[in-house]
Amino acid sequence: MAHIRLPEGIPGILGPMAFSPETAKPLNALAEVLLRGPNTLTPAERELIATYVSSQNDCYFCQSAHGAVAAHHLGGNEKLVREMKLDFESAAISDKLKALLAIAGKVQKGGKQVKSDDIVRARQHGASDKEIHDTVLIAAAFCMYNRYVDGLATRAPDDPGLYRENGRRLAEEGYVNSTDALPVSGSR
Amino acid sequence: MAHIQVPDGLPGILGPMAISPESTKALRELVEVLLRGPNTLAPAEREMIATYVSSQNDCCFCQLSHGAAAAEHLGGHYELIDQLKLDYERTEISDKLKALLAIAGKVQKGGKHVTSEDVTRARHKGATDKEIHDTVLIAAAFCMFNRYVDGLGTWQPTDPEMYREMGKIIAKVGYVKPDWDKPVEAA
Numbered sequence: 001m002a003h004i005r006l007p008e009g010i011p012g013i014l015g016p017m018a019f020s021p022e023t024a025k026p027l028n029a030l031a032e033v034l035l036r037g038p039n040t041l042t043p044a045e046r047e048l049i050a051t052y053v054s055s056q057n058d059c060y061f062c063q064s065a066h067g068a069v070a071a072h073h074l075g076g077n078e079k080l081v082r083e084m085k086l087d088f089e090s091a092a093i094s095d096k097l098k099a100l101l102a103i104a105g106k107v108q109k110g111g112k113q114v115k116s117d118d119i120v121r122a123r124q125h126g127a128s129d130k131e132i133h134d135t136v137l138i139a140a141a142f143c144m145y146n147r148y149v150d151g152l153a154t155r156a157p158d159d160p161g162l163y164r165e166n167g168r169r170l171a172e173e174g175y176v177n178s179t180d181a182l183p184v185s186g187s188r
Numbered sequence: 189m190a191h192i193q194v195p196d197g198l199p200g201i202l203g204p205m206a207i208s209p210e211s212t213k214a215l216r217e218l219v220e221v222l223l224r225g226p227n228t229l230a231p232a233e234r235e236m237i238a239t240y241v242s243s244q245n246d247c248c249f250c251q252l253s254h255g256a257a258a259a260e261h262l263g264g265h266y267e268l269i270d271q272l273k274l275d276y277e278r279t280e281i282s283d284k285l286k287a288l289l290a291i292a293g294k295v296q297k298g299g300k301h302v303t304s305e306d307v308t309r310a311r312h313k314g315a316t317d318k319e320i321h322d323t324v325l326i327a328a329a330f331c332m333f334n335r336y337v338d339g340l341g342t343w344q345p346t347d348p349e350m351y352r353e354m355g356k357i358i359a360k361v362g363y364v365k366p367d368w369d370k371p372v373e374a375a
Contacts, residue, residue, distance in 0.1 A: 003307045004317035020321055022225060026218035033210045057298065103339075110245065111338025119191045129192035133204055133340065137211055140335035147328035150299025151291075152321065 003153045011157050012061030013149050017179045024179050027145075031175040034138050035069075041131055043171070044073035045097055046138055048084055049104050053139045055085040056108045059146035061156035066142075068167025096125040100135040107139035191341040199350070200249030201333060203342050219333070220363045222326050223257075229319055231359070232261035233285055234326055236272055237292045241327045243273040244296045247334035249344040254330075256355025284313040288323040295327035 006015035017024035035046045047070035054062035063085065071078045083091040088101045099122040106113040114136070122132055149156075157163075170178060194203030205212040223234045235258035242250035251273065259266040271279040276289045287310040294301035302324070310320055337344070357365075 003302065003304065004320050016321060016325075020318070020325075022221055023218070023322075023325055026214050026221060030211065030214035030218060033214055037210055059299065107335050107339045111247065111335040111340075114191065114339045114341070116191065116341075130207070132192050133208055134211075136339040137204075137208070137336055140332040140339060143335055144328040144332035147295050147299040147331055148325055151295045151302045151324040151328060152299075153302070153304075 001153070002155065003151075006152075006154070011162075012065060012154050013145060014179060015154050016148060016152055021179070027148075028175045028178060030141060031145075034134065034141055035066075036174050039130075039134065040128065041100075041134060042073070044070055045100075046134070047073060048081070048093070048097065049101060049135055049138045050142050051081060052085060052088060052101050053104050053108050053142040054146050056105060057143065057146040057150075059150055061149050061154065062142065062146050064156070064160075064163045065166060065170075068163040069170045070167075072164075072167045072171040094125075096122070096127050096131075099125045100127060100131065103132065103135050104139035107136055108143060111136075111140070189341070190343060191339075194340075194342070198343075199345050200253065200342050201337050204336065204340050215333075216363050218329060222322070222329055223254075224362050227318075227322065228316065229288075229322060230261070232258050233288075234322070235261060236269070236281070236285065237289060237323055237326045238330050239269060240272060240276060240289050241292050241296050241330040242334050244293060245331065245334040245338075247338055248346065249337050249342065250330065250334050252346075252348075252351040253354050253358070256351040257358040258355075260352075260355040260359035282313075284310070284315050284319075287313045288315060288319065291320065291323050292327035295324055296331060299324075299328070 002015060004019070007018045010018055017027065035050060036043050039046065047066050051063050051067040051070050054066060067078075067081045067085070071081050074080060080092060084093060084101075089098055099118075103114055103118050103122060106115075106118060119132060190203055192204075195206050198206055205215070223238060224231050227234065235254050239251050239255040239258055242254060255269040255273070259269050262268060268279065268281075272281065277286055287306075291302055291306050291310060294303070294306055307320060
């Protein structure tokens with residue numbers, strides 16, 4: 001049971017978002033620009049960064065939800081997402097993305113863990129300043145979303161089919177209106 | 189020097205914000221609703237939660253700027269903010285705020301650290317579900333802002349006067365103001 005009274009039957013972050021629509025709006029706007037806005041990093045790459053950080057934070061809902069979005073962007077390659085979470089250095093992804101995931105992993109532990117060596121490595125593999133900026137901000141943002149989801153002890157379904165369907169929808173339609181259809185709680 | 193190239197003279201979060209206007213818009217809207225939107229928690233209380241989490245994350249710029257905003261909301265009570273960062277349980281704040289700060293401290297460590305005992309304590313001291321929700325989200329959001337600021341190795345001056353000015357502007361005008369990307373006087 002969640003720590004506060006949330007609308008029934010709504011999984012993960014969607015419960016508190018339905019409870020607090022005024023904060024859901026900028027949270028969805030942020031996810032949209034970070035993960036789907038115009039960028040030299042593909043939506044798949046950005047969703048992989050979000051998924052990796054969420055798995056390092058042990059947030060079941062976020063790593064399943066964003067892992068499914070990433071897999072959909074990759075033509076259904078769920079195996080790659082699993083391998084990336086387990087050991088991204090030996091997963092079949094670009095050297096640039098590996099270097100960016102290393103930065104994201106440092107950010108997950110704490111901002112000051114990021115060293116100039118991490119930045120040099122990313123630059124050597126072709127990362128631009130904007131891509132490094134966005135990696136740090138995506139990783140930081142998921143340290144927020146993960147804490148929001150777990151700090152309120154929200155319910156996370158374990159049916160992979162549900163995440164798959166949700167991943168397809170988010171990949172195709174995005175985050176901005178993703179919570180519009182949810183019922184608003186009357187228990188505030 | 190910051191890890192990436194940002195405009196000179198912009199301290200802390202203002203540097204990276206200047207090179208990424210599209211994400212900055214969402215970040216500013218978020219912090220405005222969290223810390224200054226209509227709420228039963230006073231802006232001072234919410235700035236104190238932000239300050240405490242930022243100090244636990246050892247983020248110099250965030251704890252000084254939001255500490256100044258909190259102090260300015262309280263009529264310039266900077267001493268209270270220093271005490272709160274050191275030991276909030278023994279600071280002259282309400283029992284409700286102490287219980288909410290305890291939750292915020294757990295969120296800083298990780299979402300799963302928050303227990304039902306923490307939530308029960310806050311309820312006993314009069315906190316509503318919405319106030320508990322907002323405390324968790326403010327604490328979570330500052331785990332983001334702090335990492336954004338430190339993860340890019342931004343320039344963080346320590347001149348108290350600069351933060352006092354910043355605190356006054358935040359307390360009066362807020363976070364969604366038109367001239368936020370103007371350089372400040374170097375400390």
